[in-house]
Amino acid sequence: MSIDTGDRTEAPARAESRQWTARMRHAAESAFPPDQLLPDRQPAYMASWIYVFGVLTVVSLAWVIITGCVLAIMGPSWWHVSSTGHFVNSLHLWSVEAFFFFMVIHLWGKFFMAAWRGNRRLTWASGVICFLVSVGAAFTGYLSQQNFDSQWISTQAKDGINSTGAGAVFNVLNFGQMLMWHIVLLPIVVALIAGMHVLLVRRHGIVPPFAEGDDDAEAAVATGAVPAEEPA
């Protein structure tokens, strides 16, 4: 039972606290303060070239999407009959190769940093899932080329896919279906997971180095995982 206190100024505040919109805004502001979302400083240990590969992966993905959009605007057959189209296809291919090259180095770098430490396990998991979905996105791209490569890859890959039962709904020999997966469904998933991954990196910050003495686990006792980016 609610009690009317007579104070009408509290009513809007109470109403706002029940709003989905207000709650969402408060949660976002709490999770991502502006100086954490777009930081202008980083811990001093971030002095290694390995950190460059994260941003290189993101911008390569941007180029994959941009060049893919140009190919989508002109249609799937364009690049076979136009020298300009072939050049855009080349840009798309090399941006994909760059994307995977940078992403794999990024992944190995994060592995050797044990970058899941300090409540960053979801950051790690989202990165791995992004890699796995990207493999699927690239694979459907190879199936959508409409050339010998597509014919060969689809007829070879069908056996693996079919053996899992997935071939019942995911027919690699169906060009139309694979094209839709490549230009709609999988890019959406990759973009969402990559976005989530970047936000998690911003939320938790970059993982600190192992402390001297971490090798002696028996000696160290703490209260648990702590975000790296403490105010200086």
Added chain:
Amino acid sequence: MSPDTKKPRRFTPDRDVKPWKGAYVPYDILKEAFVAFLAVAVLIILLAVVFSSPDEPAVTLKTWSVVNPVDFAQTAITELDGTSGTASYGPPYNSTPDASQHMGFFEPDQWFGVHQPIDTAQDFVIGPLRTLPNQPVTQAALNLYQSASSGQQTAWTTAYEKAVANATDVNGRLKVPAGRYGPVGAMIGSLTGMAQTGGLDGTLLSEGQFYNTNYTKPLLFLADGSYLANLGAAQHLSGDQWGMMNETGNYPGQAWLWLYTMWYQVSPMNQSTNADLEVWVIMMVLSVGLIFLPFIPILRSIPRWTRVYKLIWRRHYRELAGT
């Protein structure tokens, strides 16, 4: 238990971190992203200009039947008598008994059954031949074949299969030694001629409507023959050539599939009839393991044990040693 009485969790270096109390340095995240964006643009433009991209033209049933009509006919007879790779494939194309790959009782393609039904005799041979207009000899051969008993059909197809093994290519025309194969010779000869004109490509692609995007049938027919396989092997794309991560020509392919294709090269998968399922299971287990690696003892300690991090953060540790 109240929060006040909760015991502090024991520090585990492979899971926890100590808060950073050291210095911070200026860092312009947007500037870095912009410079990286331009750098990657320069990189991919250079690679595209210098190396371009491969575009090996697709092969067709027409090119196959013109270039190698003997292989085409040898494949077509297996589609008619039900011994081709597709005819005996099992799910999702048909329900051939004992055709599914399995690991003990684990036989996932049986759970979903037949979803793209294909009757190779009807879909690849009889059906397309029935669409040929003004071919009374072919239609009469089809009528004779379809009205015969299954025993008679088998006798004809078996005889033709033996004869076509010694067939020759005479200026692009199929020449099959004489034999007691009844109407089958006329049927396969007519199908070869139909393929050589390009008619079979369109007929197999047709789904009864003007627009079509499903190439399942022509691709399966192509894959049943030796022509496509030989072209793939010549481009170093076969499974035993690590072909999954290769590309036509000398271009880099899906190099990120190296681990997936590696399993096909090692025992027992390289000898197994269930290799596809076995490799997929291995890769699924490894993928899930990689996702949950932060929870897996021993594996999550590898970074600390290998001490590669000392190289990554060498400046940090050097400064620590200097203070």
